[in-house]
Amino acid sequence: MTAASNNLAARLRHLRLPRVCVAVTASDANALLEKAEAIVRDNPFLELRLDYLSRPGLALPKIKQFTEYHPQAVLVATCRRPPSGGRFKGSIASQLDILWRAAAAGCQLTDLELQSAVRSEPEALDRLRSAAALILSYHDFHATKNLEETLKKMVAIPADFYKVVTTANTLYDNVEMMKFIERNSDRYSLIGLCMGEQGLISRVLGLRAGSIFTFAAVSEDEKTAPGQVTARELHSTYRIEHVDAPTRIYGVAGDPVAHSLSPAVMNAALRRETVNGVYLLLHAKTLKDLLACIRDIPIHGLSVTMPYKEKIISHLDNTDAHTTKIGACNTVVRAQDGKLYGFNTDTAGVVRPLQLRLELENAKVLVLGAGGAARAAVFGLKERDAEVSILNRTPGPAQKLARSARARTIKRADLQKLFFDVIVNATPVGMGNSRESPLNQNEIRARYVFDMVYDPVETRLLKLAKAAGAQVIPGLEMFVHQAARQFEIWTGKPAPLAEMLSVVTKVLAEREALRQAAENKKH
Numbered sequence: 001m002t003a004a005s006n007n008l009a010a011r012l013r014h015l016r017l018p019r020v021c022v023a024v025t026a027s028d029a030n031a032l033l034e035k036a037e038a039i040v041r042d043n044p045f046l047e048l049r050l051d052y053l054s055r056p057g058l059a060l061p062k063i064k065q066f067t068e069y070h071p072q073a074v075l076v077a078t079c080r081r082p083p084s085g086g087r088f089k090g091s092i093a094s095q096l097d098i099l100w101r102a103a104a105a106g107c108q109l110t111d112l113e114l115q116s117a118v119r120s121e122p123e124a125l126d127r128l129r130s131a132a133a134l135i136l137s138y139h140d141f142h143a144t145k146n147l148e149e150t151l152k153k154m155v156a157i158p159a160d161f162y163k164v165v166t167t168a169n170t171l172y173d174n175v176e177m178m179k180f181i182e183r184n185s186d187r188y189s190l191i192g193l194c195m196g197e198q199g200l201i202s203r204v205l206g207l208r209a210g211s212i213f214t215f216a217a218v219s220e221d222e223k224t225a226p227g228q229v230t231a232r233e234l235h236s237t238y239r240i241e242h243v244d245a246p247t248r249i250y251g252v253a254g255d256p257v258a259h260s261l262s263p264a265v266m267n268a269a270l271r272r273e274t275v276n277g278v279y280l281l282l283h284a285k286t287l288k289d290l291l292a293c294i295r296d297i298p299i300h301g302l303s304v305t306m307p308y309k310e311k312i313i314s315h316l317d318n319t320d321a322h323t324t325k326i327g328a329c330n331t332v333v334r335a336q337d338g339k340l341y342g343f344n345t346d347t348a349g350v351v352r353p354l355q356l357r358l359e360l361e362n363a364k365v366l367v368l369g370a371g372g373a374a375r376a377a378v379f380g381l382k383e384r385d386a387e388v389s390i391l392n393r394t395p396g397p398a399q400k401l402a403r404s405a406r407a408r409t410i411k412r413a414d415l416q417k418l419f420f421d422v423i424v425n426a427t428p429v430g431m432g433n434s435r436e437s438p439l440n441q442n443e444i445r446a447r448y449v450f451d452m453v454y455d456p457v458e459t460r461l462l463k464l465a466k467a468a469g470a471q472v473i474p475g476l477e478m479f480v481h482q483a484a485r486q487f488e489i490w491t492g493k494p495a496p497l498a499e500m501l502s503v504v505t506k507v508l509a510e511r512e513a514l515r516q517a518a519e520n521k522k523h
Ligand code: NAP
Pocket: 346, 349, 369, 370, 371, 372, 373, 374, 392, 393, 394, 397, 425, 426, 427, 428, 429, 431, 438, 452, 453, 454, 475, 476, 478, 479, 480, 482
């Protein structure tokens, strides 16, 4: 290590690098620096992707100006070549030259991939490293494997930081990455994370394992790596600055799970109640992978969704009597003894909004559907002495549920003769569209209609119910109340209901606006 690079590394340690480096891309130099200008106040740590520029050399005088105006900014210059996911098609010598000139223009760090470094002269690397701290990087776009062997190859080349970025194909790949960082971060300054939809865990928890920083995108449309999260999400949803060793980890697990509202709602609730916790999206393609991940991270609380609500029960240490009866668990908590306990909070999601409006004892309730959510509703309502009827597309499951819950079944043809205090839709009909309804208007004879479907907020069923003179309860109330009960089980604190409701409403309104915009574009 040269004296100059020693000084640089020491200076950077002194600088205490921010925890999130935001990757900035543009196709020309003006746009690149304009973008950097727009975000530097909130994000002083920026990676300038020079390889996205058609002529990277033209950006260098502008970078110099930028660094003079923003002495607080910490800049990484990257000019990656195609084999490592970059766009720079020039020679390795010209790649090193651009990085060196970017350092001379004021970038405090440069990022050079291992593949280029092994083909460079040691003197050229030394020259680069005298001008700026060097991040030696390695990318695997297919898998997370051979981490130790890769690091061994990397540390043969002197650098200030070693960055290992792989692809998570399972949730457990994140655990492998974090164990790797923990094992090696005493000896080397490491940056480690997994790309891909399943890599979120390592993007948020990698810092806690010892990664010096992590990467984020400027916006949804400007991601430079698969699975990258935006800087706004990392800061405001996941509160990455506060994730430390005592931070409790929560998450929602399912397949698919990408559109879950839970991370937005639960992280807002944790923040509002100042709980040191973070809630993650866990795309589990198998239950085995999920269970291994819960054990080794370890996860303190889990929301369980399709298709694992039933299957997870036999893997838990215990479930309460109500959950055992329903046969579906949507909430797992790790107790102080390390054991996993299962609960079903969908029942609270149905019962609580109804109790705010009417007396359930002897209330006549019709439940449409006989799946997991219907079971939670039927048992919960029966426990509160409601008179429950069940109507399902397929009669068999309805009869089975009615027998086990001591409820009754009805036929669709009977609907026009009957009047209910409440009709609850526990089928997915009407989800994601405003055309479908499980009932026609003339079949809706009730004081209240409660639709478990929450997207769109006002479903076709609820529109028809209003027209039929009923009061309506949207599915987002169920969503918020079941989530609130989970929050109480995990933290022992009352949930900030108003905050949770406002976050869900906002996210659903944004989704509706996007859907409308897409519809308008089609026509
Ligand atoms: P599930 O176990 O798959 O059960 C689905 C039920 O709906 C079954 O009884 C099924 O009848 C019936 N069904 C499905 N497609 C139908 C159709 N085209 N026409 C008529 N009936 C149909 O699902 P689940 O977990 O119970 O969830 C049901 C709904 O509740 C979903 O939309 C889910 O998103 C929603 N939910 C909302 C919340 C919330 O927080 N708001 C919480 C939990 C669930 P068959 O027996 O004939 O197949």
